[in-house]
Amino acid sequence: MKTMSLIVPCYNEEPTIEIFYNTVEKVFSDHPAEFKDIRHEYLFINDGSSDGTLAEFRKLNVTHPDVVHYVSFSRNFGKEAGLAAGLQHAKGDYVAVMDVDLQDPPELLPEMLTTLESGDYDCVGTMREDRKGEPVIRSFFSRAFYSVINKISKVQIIPNARDYRLMTRQMVDAILAMPEYNRFSKGIFNWVGFRTTYLKFENAPRSAGETHWSFWQLVNYSIEGIIDFSDVPLKIATFTGGLFAFIAVIGIIFVIIRKILFGNSVGGWASMVSLIMFMGGIQLFCLGIIGNYIGKIYLETKHRPLYIVQEEK
Numbered sequence: 001m002k003t004m005s006l007i008v009p010c011y012n013e014e015p016t017i018e019i020f021y022n023t024v025e026k027v028f029s030d031h032p033a034e035f036k037d038i039r040h041e042y043l044f045i046n047d048g049s050s051d052g053t054l055a056e057f058r059k060l061n062v063t064h065p066d067v068v069h070y071v072s073f074s075r076n077f078g079k080e081a082g083l084a085a086g087l088q089h090a091k092g093d094y095v096a097v098m099d100v101d102l103q104d105p106p107e108l109l110p111e112m113l114t115t116l117e118s119g120d121y122d123c124v125g126t127m128r129e130d131r132k133g134e135p136v137i138r139s140f141f142s143r144a145f146y147s148v149i150n151k152i153s154k155v156q157i158i159p160n161a162r163d164y165r166l167m168t169r170q171m172v173d174a175i176l177a178m179p180e181y182n183r184f185s186k187g188i189f190n191w192v193g194f195r196t197t198y199l200k201f202e203n204a205p206r207s208a209g210e211t212h213w214s215f216w217q218l219v220n221y222s223i224e225g226i227i228d229f230s231d232v233p234l235k236i237a238t239f240t241g242g243l244f245a246f247i248a249v250i251g252i253i254f255v256i257i258r259k260i261l262f263g264n265s266v267g268g269w270a271s272m273v274s275l276i277m278f279m280g281g282i283q284l285f286c287l288g289i290i291g292n293y294i295g296k297i298y299l300e301t302k303h304r305p306l307y308i309v310q311e312e313k
Helices: 014-030 053-063 079-089 106-117 136-152 169-176 185-191 215-229 232-262 269-302
Strands: 002-010 038-046 068-073 094-097 123-128 161-168 196-201 309-312
Touching: 002 014, 002 079, 014 038, 014 053, 014 106, 038 053, 038 079, 053 068, 068 079, 079 094, 079 169, 094 106, 094 169, 106 123, 106 161, 106 196, 161 169, 161 185, 232 269
Parallel strands: 002 038, 002 094, 038 068, 123 196
Antiparallel strands: 068 309, 094 161, 123 161
């Protein structure tokens, strides 16, 4: 009998955990034919929650010790650390990644499993048909992010694709072979290759609680993804520096020729100061790009663990 491991990262999700467990259990009980040769298990990841999330995990583990397992971090390490921990601890032949808020519909699991067992694919991902219910500004920047990263990166990321997916053990092992500290899972899932298909679903509201992702956290996460999977920003900095150096040389030649031909000094101190400030801004912008990449290298060379486990069952 094969095993399906369900990885569920959580941060301050106390109100949603029991709802999630009961909903997913109903899916398994309502589809005995699809899951007749499959034993399933839950692997909850507590990413340093400050509410009663860990207590909910303990309660489920006591009631269902063979089905519910959890890993609890010593503090909040972030979404990517939670996903990495889940993949490293999951032992199943099939491994699914899901959000606990039920915005990832568990009703798709039977179809996802059937697709994998056909042997035609190694991964079944999911994507939203639309972004209905999201703030307009967030939807705009999300579309802009996918457009930019797919133009500057060799790894193509499917717009509106979710982390919610079901993978074979072979694909999971390939992901685990990537030891980097700076991780962007959407890119990693595609970088390793393997045959992947996507199921579409309508966007749904959270089952309970509120999202913990602010707009600026999402913007920062997008920047991390671009830096992790493209060196084009470095090339932009190089091109910008070269362009303005060329413009500066032309300006110097112009000033010299003007002095020789007309003999008058160059006026316009205000415009000169403005240009100096503008050039300084461009330099700082380019240094910021380079600094981001150097910062990534610095974190990689420290060889710190992605997370620290305080408790697990």
